[in-house]
Amino acid sequence: MQSDELKELKGLCKNEQCFNKLKKIVSDLKNQKKEKERHLELLESAIRTDYDSILITDLQLEEPGPEIVYVNEGFCKMTGYSKDEVIGKTPRILQGPKTDRKVLDKLKERLSNGQCFFGQTINYRKDGSTFVNQWDIHPLTDKEGNITHWVSYQHDITERKEAEKQYINTKIEFDELREETHRTLIDVDVQGNIISANKAFRSLIGYKKDELRGIKIWDLLHEKYLTSLKHRFDQADEHAFFNDKEFKGIIKHKSGLPIQVKGTSRLFKLKNETIIRAEVENISLQKKVMETLNKRCHELGEKLESN
Incomplete structure (x- = not known):
């Protein structure tokens, strides 16, 4: 950690013992963050030949959800949105007049039943231009097997x-x-x-x-x-x-x-x-990717709980 960060942490502590403990917790969290980012990069690299974009949302399907919690650089390049512009928003921002309602209804039906979805329809970029988006959506689960998020692999198939x-x-x-x-x-x-x-x-x-x-x-x-x-x-x-x-x-x-x-x-x-x-x-x-994602999510959750 930088010296300025250490000074700020020390100012929050009542004694040296508290400072050392807090410093270790922050250091561990930073290492976990780096590890998570590294694994995401590896996972993105593994599927980069088949998919342009990765998007992860929370579980809520009814409006105003689902809420976007993660997008990769491929998503930003494909849609024209920055990460800051879409985190906390819903994938519905990509929909428009030409988006096929029947496809969306099928998507919602399958996800509501905890099933994967594979399909395609017209989506809209930030500048209003259209592209044909192909989705491949899978559930992410916690260590008890409960679905917590949806991960969507996306591909621009316009060409x-x-x-x-x-x-x-x-x-x-x-x-x-x-x-x-x-x-x-x-x-x-x-x-x-x-x-x-x-x-x-x-x-x-x-x-x-x-x-x-x-x-x-x-x-x-x-x-x-x-x-x-x-x-x-x-x-x-x-x-x-x-x-x-x-x-x-x-x-x-x-x-x-x-x-x-x-x-x-x-x-x-x-x-x-x-x-x-x-x-x-x-x-x-793709199944190996999902298994790795779930395993890393479980491990990270356990580490955070133990701290």
Whole structure:
């Protein structure tokens, strides 16, 4: 601690023993703060490739809540708000006329039931401009397992949406879009044959491009999900099962290790065939992040209680 801080602390104490005790408490709190900040930086770094923004709110869902208690620099960059401008406010400041009410209702319903939420809608920056925001919201719990906060991983997918529109309208080259994007994508035909997978997907499962030739999509799944997916491909109505649908499951890495994933699938009507494009997210990493966050919150709470 700086000498000025020590003088101020000493002025608050009646004797040397009290001063030494208070000095130790302040020093411990500062170290805990630094440790917490370091862990947050590590956690943000771990998911930076998938999400631009992290936002944590309290539990209250009814207006005027929930109250924002933490945002990272990615949130500030994405929305144009500073941390001081949003701490204590509600995420509703990002909503506007084009924000989909149905999506918000679904979000509230799932959180009210203690469930995670994955979705997207139009949000508004501080300057009034719009962007397409994708949320991935999870509960934070205390050591008794009670939900205390919500952590929201957010991603500006405006460019992705525009790229998809351009792709559909101008039929740009399939491989060009797929390889240049940072998304994790795999394309299959309506018989389940893997047409292609971008570099991010191949890295996720550990296969080379040539190794995926002749493989059906269900060959990559854990046996628990194999039969149900094959059944869907046996149905005549691809639109009902694969267009704008969310999914969760377990895929197998080439080494045999299971990887928990979720994502969305869409249909693309080309001249001579229909392609099912799946965008995949690795949620095994996200679960590890949540476990670490919860553990650190518990440890910090216990330390503060003991002091």
